[in-house]
Amino acid sequence: MPVSAGVRKRIAEFLDPDDEIHYVFPADVFGSTNPGVFFAVTRKTITILTTGYLSRKTPKSVVSTGLRNQRIGPVDTSTVPWFKFNGIDYEIDDEYVPVIHAADAEIMREAAKPVDPLPDL
Structure with a gap:
């Protein structure tokens, strides 16, 4: 089942207010x-x-944050999907x-853009 709007709202409380999930x-x-x-992939990060033991639908704290310049996958689906x-x-x-x-395609699309041949124009 997709992550609910309520969970997304609770996750957003831990993120930069100027960012977008x-x-x-x-x-x-x-x-x-x-x-x-929960993995929250935003425009920037x-x-x-982490969630709690009693409710896996309630984010409790930020475990780590990294820049949005890396892929999450690939996902191995030969057994239980994992990455x-x-x-x-x-x-x-x-x-x-x-x-x-x-999410990975979004990053790969950005990396595949050609370099501007005339950046000073």
């Missing part, structure tokens, strides 16, 4: 009993927020694989 998806640290996380991000393996539900692909 493009993608949000939940994930679990592979093989961990720790609370889940990729922010990972490695900043050295940590995360599991996701099948329905969020296209979300990661869309």
